[in-house]
Amino acid sequence: MxxxxxxxxxxxxxxxxxxxxxxxxxxxxxxxxxxxxxxxxxxxxxxxxxxxxxxxxxxxxxxxxxxxxxxxxxxxxxxxxxxxxxxxxxxxxxxxxxxxxxxxxxxxxxxxxxxxxxxxxxxxxxxxxxxxxxxxxxxxxxxxxxxxxxxxxxxxxxxxxxxxxxxxxxxxxxxxxxxxxxxxxxxxxxxxxxxxxxxxxxxxxxxxxxxxxVVDPATPAVSGLVSRPVQSQGRHNLFSASLRWPYGLSWALWQAALQQLQEQCGEALVRVKGLLQVSGLDGPLLVQWVAGQAPEMTPLNDWPDQDGDSRLVLIVRHNQADFAGEQLAHWQALLDQLLTTSA
Ligand SMILES: Nc1nc2c(ncn2[C@@H]2O[C@H](COP(=O)(O)OP(=O)(O)OP(=O)(O)O)[C@@H](O)[C@H]2O)c(=O)[nH]1
Known part of the structure; x- marks a missing residue:
């Protein structure tokens, strides 16, 4: 062997x-x-x-x-x-x-x-x-x-x-x-x-x-340590929702839209990441956003695949499983509106 x-x-x-x-x-x-x-x-x-x-x-x-x-x-x-x-x-x-x-x-x-x-x-x-x-x-x-x-x-x-x-x-x-x-x-x-x-x-x-x-008898117990059962189904009240969108917006409109997403989700927001299509850019805009920290928006030279769709993953901490999906659905409606008005 x-x-x-x-x-x-x-x-x-x-x-x-x-x-x-x-x-x-x-x-x-x-x-x-x-x-x-x-x-x-x-x-x-x-x-x-x-x-x-x-x-x-x-x-x-x-x-x-x-x-x-x-x-x-x-x-x-x-x-x-x-x-x-x-x-x-x-x-x-x-x-x-x-x-x-x-x-x-x-x-x-x-x-x-x-x-x-x-x-x-x-x-x-x-x-x-x-x-x-x-x-x-x-x-x-x-x-x-x-x-x-x-x-x-x-x-x-x-x-x-x-x-x-x-x-x-x-x-x-x-x-x-x-x-x-x-x-x-x-x-x-x-x-x-x-x-x-x-x-x-x-x-x-x-x-x-x-x-x-397994506590080594030679070492003192670690304070604050809890052992707890792990459920076979999702054990987190962290939920994600993902969006794919075949359109692009200007950089400024994406910024405004992301700001809106943050306001919508409030304290529940934990993480946002995505690749966005931006008018005038060949490659995508990489969005990296950790709640409580400044969002990072980095233009990349190339799309990593043939697809070219804007895509975004939203992760929230909430006691309702549907919350993330609902927020993203509201947000998509806003994007559609922005797209119509900017066209
Ligand atoms: N200033 C600074 N920023 C960092 C450092 N490490 C990561 N970042 C930033 O933190 C953000 C998240 O970094 P990632 O490496 O994607 O974090 P991750 O743990 O893989 O994220 P998930 O896969 O979503 O859990 C990005 O905007 C990074 O640029 C660091 O050491 N210093």
Whole structure:
């Protein structure tokens, strides 16, 4: 039997900087296969990963830790078959970029529970990106962030260059309380680089259906740690809605429309990302927007596919599953109106 293939789980809340970091690391690495899991139905991240010579599998429309947990087994099997038959390069490591809402323990559980997979793959590390700009607020607002921190072997602190030292230190000490063993790296001046993908960490967590921490009797209990059941269906009150639209608008009208979307969704808004058709531009406008942070709108040279449709994914936190869809439907009506008046 061949040696087992290591699987690295790269996690972190919505918009924390997972894809940005992977882009950087994949410039130096070829020998990985990438699995990208997206909450929305339309994948955007697969277009943003820098290297085209790395096999990328997109799993969209729900989280691997719950709604589409079964898809990981199939995807890993397919990757292994394709590697054996020489259809894809002989990757040495699989990197899973989770959705921003994922519970990493839920993502890795098939690797521990499916005997076929267990013989061929193992979870080598859980790397968690922490958005320092979102800071301690995110720990209070989004329980998923706590799960991602608890599960981490390493904490990678993004956007630290935008945060003052005192806030950063406050966040770092809170992170140490939540996960005393994970090493912290500031990505602005201490990026460990893609070599981190080779480091093997001992799994500290045991997956039993109910997730519980295996506490080393030599280490004090970690404060604030909760173990809670994971439902087989979507366990988040995070919902996504996606829109494809075969038209373009001017940059200024898109800006106004996005502003309107923010006002409509209010506090519920968590993340917006998309590729928009803009009159006068050959390539799309990449929209990257993390709630509470300034929207980034970057013109790209080319469309990543033949399609050329504007597409947008909206992620909200709300107790009504229909909320995201309704907001996007209202917004589409506004876009249609803008299109008519600007024609
Ligand atoms: N200033 C700064 N911005 C960053 C950094 N990392 C990411 N960003 C920005 O944060 C936004 C989200 O980055 P992504 O890499 O797409 O985040 P993500 O975690 O992959 O997002 P999801 O897939 O939606 O969960 C983008 O606008 C990035 O440009 C960083 O270290 N510093």
């Amino acid at each position: 061949e040696p087992r293939i290591p699987v690295v789980v790269l996690t972190g809340f919505l918009g924390s900087g997972k894809t940005t970091l992977l882009n950087r690391w994949l410039r130096e690495r070829k020998n990985v296969a990438l699995i990208i899991n997206e909450l929305g139905d339309i994948g955007i991240d697969q277009y943003l990963t820098g290297r085209r010579d790395v096999p990328v599998s997109l799993l969209a429309g729900g989280c691997l830790c719950c709604v589409i947990q079964g898809s990981l087994s199939t995807t890993l099997r397919n990757l292994l078959m394709a590697r054996k038959s020489g259809d894809i390069p002989a990757f040495e490591t699989v990197v899973i970029e989770t959705t921003g809402a994922a519970d990493p323990f839920g993502v890795i559980s098939p690797l521990e529970q499916d005997l076929w997979l267990k013989k061929r793959f193992f979870c080598q590390s859980v790397l968690t990106v922490v958005d320092t700009l979102a800071g301690t607020d995110a720990l209070d607002r989004h329980p998923e962030v706590l799960e991602q921190i608890h599960a981490a072997d390493v904490l990678l602190l993004s956007k630290a260059e935008q945060v003052d030292e005192a806030s950063l230190q406050g966040l770092q000490s809170q992170l140490r309380e939540l996960n005393a063993t994970a090493r912290q790296y500031r990505l602005d001046n201490d990026d460990p680089g893609s070599q981190l993908l080779d480091n093997v960490f001992e799994r500290r967590c045991r997956v039993t259906g109910l997730f519980s921490l």
